[in-house]
Amino acid sequence: MEPFTPEFTDMVRSYVRERQDFPAPGILFRDITPLIADKKAFHTLIDSLATHYEGKIDAVAGLESRGFILAAPLAYAMGLGMVTIRKAGRLPGPVLGVDYDLEYGSARMEVQPFNIEDGQRVLVVDDVLATGGTANAAFELIEGSGGIATGLCVLIELAGMGGRQALEGRLIDSILTFEGN
Numbered sequence: 001m002e003p004f005t006p007e008f009t010d011m012v013r014s015y016v017r018e019r020q021d022f023p024a025p026g027i028l029f030r031d032i033t034p035l036i037a038d039k040k041a042f043h044t045l046i047d048s049l050a051t052h053y054e055g056k057i058d059a060v061a062g063l064e065s066r067g068f069i070l071a072a073p074l075a076y077a078m079g080l081g082m083v084t085i086r087k088a089g090r091l092p093g094p095v096l097g098v099d100y101d102l103e104y105g106s107a108r109m110e111v112q113p114f115n116i117e118d119g120q121r122v123l124v125v126d127d128v129l130a131t132g133g134t135a136n137a138a139f140e141l142i143e144g145s146g147g148i149a150t151g152l153c154v155l156i157e158l159a160g161m162g163g164r165q166a167l168e169g170r171l172i173d174s175i176l177t178f179e180g181n
Contacts, residue, residue: 012175016032052173057080057121057123061084064085074125083112083116086109087110088110092112095110095113096144109138127156128157129164129174132167150171153173155174156174156177159178
């Protein structure tokens with residue numbers, strides 16, 4: 001069973017613009033700014049996510065930076081706290097960090113572990129699932145801080161990038177899935 005209704009996913013899809021050759025030639029960028037700019041659509045998005053996750057989570061973790069746009073209002077709507085998972089060097093210590101590989105190089109994500117309680121059920125939220133590297137790093141950070149990474153919620157999944165396979169065994173809720181990359 002799909003976690004979201006066809007009417008809901010159709011509404012979200014209607015606000016996502018496709019931009020060819022952005023930010024570089026050959027890239028098809030899916031722009032979510034019309035969705036978050038429309039007050040009715042954005043409220044519907046956040047309220048629907050809050051209803052879906054009610055009673056299933058204790059905190060929301062937003063991934064830098066576009067994940068913050070979704071995680072903060074979701075946490076607020078649910079009466080929960082939000083944990084920020086950031087790129088290296090952007091949080092004052094102490095921090096817990098995880099290095100991970102990218103297609104061309106590596107990166108590091110960090111969290112302040114004192115913001116996650118032992119046994120706290122934490123949902124990771126981001127705008128896009130591509131290769132799964134950043135989400136996997138977030139899961140490691142949450143679990144390394146004593147929390148329980150309950151799953152990942154994304155607006156868009158790029159199925160051709162292999163993220164779902166890289167996160168095998170993890171709960172992944174994607175509102176929209178696009179084949180290819």
